Amino acid sequence: MFVLNTGGLFAASSQKPNFVFLFADDQRADTIRAHGNDFIHTPNLDRLAESGFSFKNNYCAGSYSGAVCVASRAMLMTGRYWNNIPNVKKNGWASLDLLPTYLKEKAGYETYIIGKWHNGLHTLRAAFQNGASVYMGGMADHTDFEVQDFVAGQLQAKRRAKEFSSTEFANSAIKYIEEAPSDKPFFLYVAFMAPHDPRNPPDEYRQRYYKNRPPLAKNYKALHPFRNVKFTTQGRDEGLASWPREKSVISDQLCEYYGLVTHLDEQVGRIIDAIDQSKHADNTIIIYTADHGLAMGSHGLLGKQNVYEHSMKAPLIISGKTVPNGESAAFNYIHDLYATLCDYARIAKPEAVDAKSLRPLIEGEIKQIHEAMFLPFQDVQFAINDGRWKLHIYPQIDHYLLFDLENDPDEIHSLEAPNKKAEMLKLMKAWQAKTGSQAPLVVANPEPKEVDYSKLEQRLDKWQPQWIQEKYFKDK
Structure with missing residues (x-):
């Protein structure tokens, strides 16, 4: 019996859906061809969109940190706005009902992590049972980094990754999918490092866009017109190109960024194929999203430490045999996925969770869950x-x-x-x-808004590979 609005295929039995959560890093919402970008090649994300449900106004709810990914992951795992997470700046949320553990305790899920974890060992142990190829950091050269397996709550010895980051994580995900038993549902969390910088995709993916360059964003600027964060340098990300932003430099970085997205797309395709060919094909829901977006030359900025649309929005696609095809322009936060997965697992979300389920939007029962977005x-x-x-x-x-x-x-x-x-x-x-935000919107002694760009230095970042250092940091 198939009754979509009361749980779909899964309502006909006691079986709960598996979740494969694919989490990109720094991916703008406008980097999927099926969502309107004719200059990028993303055939596998396109087929997810064609079979699943897309959210066009999916936002990260701001950040307490310049490393916005840290805050985004904290909100996802807790289902709370960052101002409502106790001791959030020190990752003091391990005692809360974290999404993977809550699924395990309330619905019998096996929880497994692959890829980037940027929120400390204490929270990792609180969230997951096991994992493979875990990267305990924020960023690294995609071709040269170390990973650790995670067994029964313990990180194993570090080992050098054998493949490019997206491939390394996809390989571990495919292995898990092929070996996962069918007697209990699983929550597989795959957090990629791409397309975060260093922007060093495999050469063929970079050259694809060098040969057919995408246009710069409509809101490209050489300089941002005012100081938009408290730090004079405007954050680490903003030092990855000189001021003013030269169109040629931004174009090169955009080609490399698109190359990372396209390479990531191929690895996502391999994971989708593994699911389709597995015994889990009929009862697995795929969630594809990212922690936030990125400026990439928009408004004269490069990073995500800003509240413009390009930096706070990220793609979101939910796909599965019981998920109808469609899209919504309704507002949602990334951390609403906490309540959404609880809904599909047929468990009530914890009372203190701020997240709201997207499932009623997917199934056409309501038109919106948030009347506005606060960032x-x-x-x-x-x-x-x-x-x-x-x-x-x-x-x-x-x-x-x-x-x-x-x-x-x-x-x-x-x-x-x-x-x-x-x-x-x-x-x-x-x-x-x-x-829960208590920060003042007016201060007694405001600082100057002007920026003296002549005093800002381009940064030679230790994670940048040699060819990037030679290309963008010639004088360093």
Whole structure:
């Protein structure tokens, strides 16, 4: 018996769906061909989109850290806004109901991790039972890094990865899928390092885009017009190219970024094929998303330490035999996936979890779960988006931006509209209260907003491979 709205195929038996959670790192929402980018090659993500359900307004809910991936993963694993996570800056959330452990304890799931874990050993042990090819760090040369297997709560000896990062993790995922038993459901979490820098895809993937270069973003700028974070250097990411941003340099980095995405796409395709050819094909749900987006030259920025759409949005596709094909423009947060997986596993989410299930959106029962998106970045940047209008507030420099996203989706032309600003500011304050944010939106002695770019240095980052050092850091 197949009854979609009451649990689909799984409602006809006691069997719960397996979850394969594929998590990219630094992937912009606009880097999937099926979602409208004709300049990128992503045939496997395209087939996921064609068979599954896409969310076009999927956001990371800001960050307490310049390493936005740390905050995004903390929110995903806890299902909470970062302001509502106790001792969040020190990864003090191991005692909460973490998603993998909650699935294990309430629904009998086997939990398994592969790939990047950037939130410390204590939380890793609290979240997962076992794993393979775990990378305990934030970033590394994709061709030269160490991984560890995770057995019964213990990390094993480090070993050199045998393959390019995306391939290494896909190989471990395929092995797990082929060997996973059918007597209990599993939650397989595969956290890729791509397309995070260093942007060093295999040469053939880089050359593909060098030979047919994608255009720069419509909101490309040579310089960001004001200081958008508290640090003079505007964060590590912003030192990975010189100022002003030369179009040729941004174009090269975009080709390398797209190359990483396309190579990642091929590895995702291998995982999809392994699922389709396995005994788990009929009862596995694939979730594909990323921790956040990236600027890549938009607004004169390179990184994700900002509240523009390109940096806070990420792709999200959910696919499985019982997931209808479709898409939604409704707002959602990445951490809403906590409640969504609980919904598919037919267990109630923990009472303290902020996440809301996306399943009613997928099945057409409702039109929205959030009326707006609130995006707080530390205590230096805040944004509120109601679907038409978006307000940015920068308290430390007494500055704001107001965009009409319906007519200016790339956030290029800030408007002077005092009444609308006041209306959006009221909405922002309401969302501050809702999400536990207590940071001031006005400060007594604001700092200058101007940036003296002549004093900012390009950074030679220790993770950049030799060919990138020679190409982008010639004078260092």
